[in-house]
Amino acid sequence: MSHAPGFARLPEPPYYAVIFSSRRTDQDEAGYADTATRMFELVQEQPGFLGAESTRGADGFGITVAYFDSEASIAHWRRNADHAAARELGRKHWYEHYELRIARVERAYGGPPANTARTEVSP
């Protein structure tokens, strides 16, 4: 996706993750990028949306994980008409294949702290 949001700032678990992995076709990069940006703006207005992380490699394989406070919020976003239209374009044009998994996050932790000094690798 084009927005490169970096790390999501999330509350303490539990919450829900929508794990979307996909391989892009080589079709319609401009249309895809526009829609991805618009969907990322739109989802941020959805009740219960907590954050998202997304990346795609040069080989066209990408993973986006979107986090919500509840299954109800995921269902609400799924019913959004603009989102439904974007999914239909995705199935028809943009994705060779995708997999979607809905999961309940039970534990989370991060590291190292952003400003931790890091040692150089010895030869």
Next chain:
Amino acid sequence: MSHAPGFARLPEPPYYAVIFSSRRTDQDEAGYADTATRMFELVQEQPGFLGAESTRGADGFGITVAYFDSEASIAHWRRNADHAAARELGRKHWYEHYELRIARVERAYGGPPANTARTEVSP
């Protein structure tokens, strides 16, 4: 990561996901790539490992999702000594920051079928 495994072939839910998002430093690409390949080989020998998907963008932000049959299998992999050594190198040298989330996958579906004919985008 260097192995670009593409889509994982997973059984029906429920199962567990380890969602690992990270931003690489610009240090030690060769050492990182070697270890990533070796860890991917090693995890496939672990009891309860189901599959993994991984990608990293040109900006250094990456997401790997590894799937296991149970929390016990995740704990077992965590105790692997080679894996523990690799994590320590990751914290010291390879990652500016990372986030790790453990989740229980409850539903999953994919599309479109690999051989579905796709229509061209109309102008």
